[in-house]
Amino acid sequence: MDLDELQTVKDTEREKDSLQHLPDSFYTDVAEHIESLKEDRKDRAAATDDPFDDPEVQRLTGEIDSTEQVVESIYERRVGKLVKLASFAAADMPADEEGLTSEERDLFSDLVARIKENRAHVLDVLAGEVDAETDGEAPTEAGETADVPAGPEPESEPESADPVEPEPDPGHEPAPGPENVPEPDGETSVSAADLMGDGSETEEAMPANAGAVTDDAGTTAGTASEPSADDGSDEETSAEPEPGESDGVGRATLRITRDVGEIVGVDDREYDLATDDVVTLPEANAGALVEREAAERLE
Structure with missing residues (x-):
């Protein structure tokens, strides 16, 4: 079998409505020719x-490329006719199976069986003998239908528990610092950065031996010593340098109007500010407290 013979088979297949008779080993012979x-x-x-x-x-x-193209064209044209022939056979109509190759005969038998099976199923559905919704269920070995198990449902992620805040250790006090400054409810917060000031305000230093200041209630402030624990008065913090010292920082005397807590002034000193305390603070810190209505000047 050569290319000229294959071209003749192709032309004949195109001219006829029915399948032309081919040898049983047609495709095998063509494969051997291409291999040669x-x-x-x-x-x-x-x-x-x-x-x-x-x-x-x-x-x-x-020649190899042309032979492959011609035989593929022959097969595609014959398959179209083969499907039509199988539909006739599935409907119990006469169908000429002569002249099919071995490969085409296997395809023909499979098509007839599948068409008959599908046709019977459709007729059962139309007659109400089979529920159309059960179509596609996997059959069991006994011929019964069984639901195809669905894939496992995705596990839902457990709801995250509310974080439990650790209880403070009664024997351990938090380290003093600007982050521990309490923030009263409903009032504007006073951050440590605000209380530190920007250092742009400078005034003349207050004399080292400046006298104490007395508020309206007669509380005395301005001394560096802490009040004794048995006098019952509120703790007051001195902002003045020790006698004989001068830190060169301008200061102002204030009355604290709400609890602020511990802060570190621009003079690197710690101040524990509570309501009604009278203190002398560096001007930068004093101005920040007054602006946020956390203190009032006594000058």
Whole structure:
């Protein structure tokens, strides 16, 4: 079988509405012919110095490609006719099975069986003998239908528990610092950065031996010593340098109007500020407290 014979088969198949009779081993014979052409091309390529430019190698390559294209065209045209023939046979109509190759005969038998099975099922659905919704259920070995198990449902992520805040250790006090300044409810918070000031305000230093200041209630402030624990008075913090010292920072005397807590002034000193305390603070810190209505000046 060569390319000319295959071209004749193709032309005949195109002209006829029915399948032309082909040998049972038609496709096997074509496959052997193509393999023979490939062997000839391989031998010719090995015998020449430049196989890519050799005319005989190019001729064999063209014949191989043409043969494959022609036989594929023959198969596609015959399959279309084969499907129509199988539909006739499934409907118990006469169908000529002569002239089919072995590969086409296997396809024909499979198509007839599938068409008959599908046709019977559709008729049962139309007659109400089979529920159309059960179509697609996997059959069991006993011929019964069983639901196809669905995939496992995704596990829902457990709801995250509310974080439990650790209880403070009664024996451990938090380290003093600006972050521990309490923030009263409903009032504007006073941050440590605000109380530190920007250092842009400078005034003349207050004399080291400045006298104490007395508020309206007669509480005395301005001394560096802490009040004794048994006098019952509110703790007051001195903002003045020790006698004989001068830190060169401008200061102002204030009455604290709400609890602020511990802060570190621009003079690197710690101040524990509570309501009604009278203190002398660096001007930068004093101005920040007054602006946020956490203190009032006594000057």
